[in-house]
Amino acid sequence: MSTQPLLACRDLSFCWTSQAGLRHVDLTLNSQDRLGIIGPNGAGKSTLLKLLAGLLRPASGDILLSGQPLAHYSLAQKARQLALLAQDTELVTASTVFELVELGLLPHKQLWQRTDHHDKTRILQVLHKVGLADKAQIAVSQLSGGELQRAHVARVLLQGAQLLLLDEPTNHLDVQYQHQLLQSICSADLSLIASFHDLNLAASYCNKLILLQHGNVVAAGSPQQVLQPALICKVFARPCVVDLNPFDGKPRVTFAPGAVDA
Amino acid sequence: MLKVLQPFRWLLLLLLLLFSCLWCLNTGAVTLNWQQLWPCLFDECRAATEQQILLELRLPRLLLGLVAGAGLALSGALLQNLSRNMLADPYLFGIISGAGLGATLATLFLPQYAIALPLAAFAGAVLAMALVLGFAALGGWQRLDTVILAGVAVSFLLSAVTSLLLYQSEAFAANRVMFWLMGSLARADYQALMVITPCLLLCFTLACLFRRQLDALQWSDQTALSLGVAVLPVRLLFLLLTAALTASIVAYCGGIGFVGLMIPHLVRLLFGGQTIVLLFGSMLCGSMFLIWVDAGARTLLPEQELPLGVITAGIGSLFFLLLLSRKGSRAL
Secondary structure (H helix, E strand, C coil): CCCCCCEEEEEEEECCCCCCCEEEEEEEECCCCEEEEECCCCCCHHHHHHHHHCCCCCCEEEEEECCEEHHHCCHHHHHHHEEEECCCCCCCCCCEHHHHHHHHHHHHCCCCCCCCHHHHHHHHHHHHHCCCHHHCCCEHHHCCHHHHHHHHHHHHHHHCCCEEEEECCCCCCCHHHHHHHHHHHHHCCCEEEEECCCHHHHHHHCCEEEEEECCEEEEEECHHHHCCHHHHHHHHCCCEEEEECCCCCCEEEEECCCCCCC | CCHHHHHHHHHHHHHHHHHHHHHHHCCCCCCCCHHHHHHHHCCCCCCHHHHHHHHHHHHHHHHHHHHHHHHHHHHHHHHHHHHCCCCCCHHHHCHHHHHHHHHHHHHHHCCCCCCHHHHHHHHHHHHHHHHHHHHHHHCCCCCHHHHHHHHHHHHHHHHHHHHHHHHHCCHHHHHHHHHHHCCCCCCCCHHHHHHHHHHHHHHHHHHHHCHHHHHHHCCCHHHHHHCCCCHHHHHHHHHHHHHHHHHHHHHHHCCCCCHHHHHHHHHHHHHCCCHHHHHHHHHHHHHHHHHHHHHHHHHCCCCCCCCHHHHHHHHHHHHHHHHHHHHHHHHC
16 A cells, blocks of 8 residues: 555445435545546436535445545544535625635634634635635625636635535536636646536546446546547437547547437 | 725724714703713712613613614624525514514413513514424425525414404503514613623624634535535524524514614625624624614604614615615525
């Protein structure tokens, strides 16, 4: 055991009462890996993420975070290791960007501890890292969707979490912000597990993919290994071609438009 | 906002509050001039009547107005934070109608005991709160919106029982209850202060300790959980605290609506949304608002006192409409 994987799960299963759930998922994530979870709707992408974040309890199987079972972590200990970037679509707060990022101190502080000068310097540092240093005192309601996501990334950096979980992070963002967000995560050297609808975005920014269908892992490995035309065509029930993205040389999936025979 | 005044806004607010206190002490059916007021405050009254008016009538009333206003605004701010619903208000918990039912029962069946009214009102408020929280617990605490809707339903149920009782009772008792329900500080004494002040201090101290957790809850439950906040216990703790605080205020002051809705909104506009700033600002502004409303209630009509709830509801509902027209349906 020279290097321990950051996150590992063995034979993970989960049952919803109404729908399929997940069956026998194994995965290993090393430090600075970026894992994309892909698959059609209802394949179990969000369920897997919620299990890994500890929001759901698995029916069977183990999740190990830095070698320790996830269930053994306290909430604050877990928050120092992994962070879930939720999609807070409804903004009701009047906080500033600085105050949002300051939340990252929460798992490190006791109830009576103040935010001191040293903390403030660190908040400005992480804001600088995501390119929002000049917007520290602006109300979050005035940020664009992409800037808000980056402010959350800064919060996660301050939180000290090595592993970031994202559920369809690029859902509400336009193309420019999608790339900005993923780029800021990559340049911050965080490990990432994210679910994607856009296969090409997943291929460009992840070094590992896992393809789910009806709660089963259909394929796992590098983007080249997972994005096989025959497999993708079968899982998404639509003919496709896979070629190379001219910009980064990663696989690129193009689906056939129009009516198709299943 | 006037940018120049920004750094001094807390100082200005405190000075304004102090000035308001002095002004309200001096306002009423009998007008005292400042030469009479000053020595009295330092225990050297020139006339016994002045001493009586100031120390036994106006001072407890002023202090009750301060703690009640602060408490209502603090509860409103906390509930808005916890529910992420900017229209949340302590009265949406059915607390006022629960207290109303208790007060009605006490007035109709135990009129000989003066202490029975606040006690029964408190018990009624606790009953309403227990019904609402019990309903929320059945639903697994999933959405706080459900809690608020349950509060509205419980509110109607208890009001219906109160109306039935009043309908069946004699007119004099009904009158007393109605006046109490509309809110007043006339019942002010040091006993009321001894009950409300500890609730207020406890609530504020705990909110200060849990300020980061409350900040995190402003975003979403998932974000808060991901930051290591034990969402359900924290929410339950503060729901109980705000309910107890509101119940103690309602027990002595009756129904004073809209303070908890209106004041936190104003404070958010003036001071921003960080929990600690919001709570402290709400307490100061709530105190000031309520003592001014009380001063108005005592002096607007000659020889007669207006119920506080009438004034706060009048101002509050106009404010509410203004808010809706500004924000559209998004605020809901």
